[in-house]
Amino acid sequence: MQIIRELTALKPAVAGLRGSGDTLALVPTMGALHDGHLALVAEARAHADHVAATIFVNPLQFNDPKDLARYPRTEEADLAKLEAAGCDLVWMPTPDQLYPPGFATSISMRGVSDRWEGEHRPGHFDGVATVVAKLLLAVRPTHAIFGEKDWQQLAVIRRVESDLGIGVTILGHPTVREADGLAMSSRNALLSADHRGQALALSRALNEAATEIAAGRPIAAALERATAALRAGGFSGVDYIALVDADSLEPLESAREPMRLLAAASLGGVRLIDNIPVTLEQQVGW
Ligand SMILES: Nc1ncnc2c1ncn2[C@@H]1O[C@H](COP(=O)(O)OP(=O)(O)OP(=O)(O)O)[C@@H](O)[C@H]1O
Ligand SMILES: CC(C)(CO)[C@@H](O)C(=O)[O-]
Numbered sequence: 677m678q679i680i681r682e683l684t685a686l687k688p689a690v691a692g693l694r695g696s697g698d699t700l701a702l703v704p705t706m707g708a709l710h711d712g713h714l715a716l717v718a719e720a721r722a723h724a725d726h727v728a729a730t731i732f733v734n735p736l737q738f739n740d741p742k743d744l745a746r747y748p749r750t751e752e753a754d755l756a757k758l759e760a761a762g763c764d765l766v767w768m769p770t771p772d773q774l775y776p777p778g779f780a781t782s783i784s785m786r787g788v789s790d791r792w793e794g795e796h797r798p799g800h801f802d803g804v805a806t807v808v809a810k811l812l813l814a815v816r817p818t819h820a821i822f823g824e825k826d827w828q829q830l831a832v833i834r835r836v837e838s839d840l841g842i843g844v845t846i847l848g849h850p851t852v853r854e855a856d857g858l859a860m861s862s863r864n865a866l867l868s869a870d871h872r873g874q875a876l877a878l879s880r881a882l883n884e885a886a887t888e889i890a891a892g893r894p895i896a897a898a899l900e901r902a903t904a905a906l907r908a909g910g911f912s913g914v915d916y917i918a919l920v921d922a923d924s925l926e927p928l929e930s931a932r933e934p935m936r937l938l939a940a941a942s943l944g945g946v947r948l949i950d951n952i953p954v955t956l957e958q959q960v961g962w
């Protein structure tokens with residue numbers, strides 16, 4: 677596995693891998709890698725001849741400086757995991773390579789980015805859109821893979837790729853979960869043992885609400901029960917729990933596929949997000 681730190685070394689390394697037309701799938705990450713990231717690498721391998729990953733904790737997408745300061749960093753272990761997963765190249769830029777002195781251009785998102793994470797993390801999606809566009813333009817892969825755990829981010833990135841005509845196929849990968857249902861996330865490492873135990877209330881609340889909505893029960897009441905279950909389970913701040921159109925991310929007042937249930941809530945000062953699909957049960961009538 678080639679480890680690239682300098683932007684100048686990236687182009688020849690990618691050219692060497694791609695030769696005369698091999699495909700290359702990119703897996704952008706912020707490091708502190710877990711099995712969710714490694715599933716993206718495996719999926720990338722299934723779609724392309726070669727796989728590249730990036731590790732970059734992007735300051736532009738952190739609205740909260742404390743969140744940036746304590747974001748887990750595990751570089752050595754990350755490199756070993758990527759190599760074992762069959763990654764061919766990893767690029768680890770420094771902030772000043774991506775944002776050199778005088779950097780003045782960034783992407784301003786609206787629409788799909790407005791609500792949910794966009795509302796609770798002001799500027800976050802402009803930062804994600806800007807860095808992802810820069811990573812795609814620097815590496816120029818044929819494919820790029822992102823996790824459904826960050827459902828709204830995936831929608832934002834599809835929009836950026838299409839609006840800017842970058843020419844990369846964007847793929848989504850289902851959320852990889854711990855045995856108890858908690859969505860894997862680098863921020864899970866920040867949870868105390870007690871809070872780690874309580875964290876499964878998030879996926880449980882989503883599943884219970886999805887079951888109610890699928891069965892045709894009133895949406896508002898199902899969401900209220902889910903919020904109450906999160907608070908009872910130890911979550912202090914519930915930023916949102918919402919039923920949305922899976923593509924536009926607009927809230928839904930009545931159930932209509934494709935839809936997604938999204939939630940963000942904090943436990944012991946650690947903010948977790950999760951989402952699941954909701955499928956209407958077939959109402960069989962004779
Ligand atoms: N459990 C998961 N299943 C599938 N994909 C995931 C999972 N967790 C993260 N990803 C994806 O991995 C990519 C890199 O994510 P990132 O490095 O931010 O990790 P993370 O675990 O989402 O960290 P955090 O949520 O704490 O920022 C993103 O496309 C993200 O959606
Ligand atoms: C897509 C991404 C790598 C951009 O920094 C980040 O938001 C993430 O890890 O999900």
Ligand code: BAL
Binds near residue numbers: 738826829
């Ligand atoms: N995985 C999403 C990146 C972030 O929380 O900033």
